[in-house]
Amino acid sequence: METSRATGTAGAQAGPLAGKVALVAGATRGAGRAMAVELGRAGAVVYASGRTTREHRSEVGRSETIEETAELVTAAGGTGIAVPTDHLDPAQVDALVERIDREQGRLDVLVNDVWGGDHLIEFGTKFWETDLDKGLRMLRLSMETHAITSHRALPLLIRRPGGLVLEITDGTEESNRTYRENLLFDLAKYGPIRxxxxxxxELKEYGGTALALTPGYLRSEAMLEHYGVTEETWRDAVAEVPHFAIAESPVFIGRAAAAVAADPDKARWNGRSVSSGELARVYGFTDADGSRPDCWRYFEDVVFGGKEANVEDYR
Structure with a gap:
């Protein structure tokens, strides 16, 4: 398997995660990239895995690469290591975990962020009328990848107490009680919560913690491109899509992941489903612009609840 290591000064910045090792599975772009970077900013060695490299693009077809992510991790003060991996292939995941064990001898944080199924969703289509191959592919990308990665990586993670598993999904357990308008997509996003x-x-007896974590209305690279805006001009899209006013940058969930990973009392979240906005209220971090958006509370109150409210009250 071809591998690529980011250049830079390893361990350049001491931080609350100095000496810790993280694997971010699905670190190519969006939330995965931001979590990798913020874990690195806190001092961790971060293995960034995914399918899109400078030599090969995945079926998603975007240009962001795991090498770029690893370089951003290192630039932030951590050590970024890019490892091309298809997380549907147990042999490739075995090789990834064996490399982490060989090079670091430990794994402290596993972030299961593999997805890449947005192009497969057929919203508003009855289940029996959907393309079954697309739907099953979506389930494989969202659940089988997470299962394979955890199955192979957890024996390394449980060697030391205090290990953390973050299952990344879209929506909290509460918000996912609302039907997602596509049966297999609904299953794909609830699966990581369960x-x-x-x-x-299963991890509790080993001193480990697992929780489901979701961003809010994420200003990912793809979402910004979809609305024809940039991170600097994103508010221009609000006139057309009013609820985009509650959107958050990927930095927000990145800071959420780093805050939980550095928390000596992280076990309080064991088994929970939480959002970046909820964790911000507890840990006190903000988004890149200094705001503290609480997307899912906004959606509960305003979008689904019909409450008359100013979006700034939720930022």
């Missing part, structure tokens, strides 16, 4: 719940029970 996976975190189950892993929490």
């Amino acid at each position: 996976m975190a719940f189950g892993l929490a029970h």
Whole structure:
């Protein structure tokens, strides 16, 4: 398997995660990239895995690469290591975990962020009328990848107490009680929540913690491109899409992941489903612009609840 290591000064910045090792599975772009960078900023060695490299693009077809992510990790003060990995292939995941064990001898944080199924969703289509191959592919990308990665990586993570597993999904357990308008997408996004719940029970005796974590309305590279805006001009899209006013940058969930990873009392979250906005209220971090958006509370009150409110009251 071809591998690529980011250049830079390893361990250049001491931080609350200095000496810790993280694997961010699905670190190519968006939330995964931001979590990798913020874990690195806190001092961790971060292995960034995914399918899109400078030599090969995945079926998603975007230009962001895991090498870029690793370089951003190192620039932030951590050590970024890019490892091309298809997380549907157990042999490739075995090789990734064996490399981490060989080079570091430990794994402290596993972030299961593999997805890449947005192009497969058929919203508003009855289940029996959907393209079954697309739907099953979506389930494989969202759940089978997470199961394979956890199955192979957890024996390394449980060698030391205090290990953390973050199952990344879209929406909290509460918000996902609302039907997602596509049956298999609904299952794909609820599955990691249940996976975190189950892993929490199995890791507890080893001093480990597992939880499901979701961003809010994420200003990912793809979402910004979809609305024809940039991170600097994103508010221009609000006139057309009013609820985009509650959107958050990927930095926000990155800081959420780093805050939980550095928390000596992280076990309080074991088995829980939490959002970046909820964790911000507890840990006190903000988004890149200094705001503290609470997307899912906004959606509960305003979008689904019909409450008359100013979006700034939720930022």
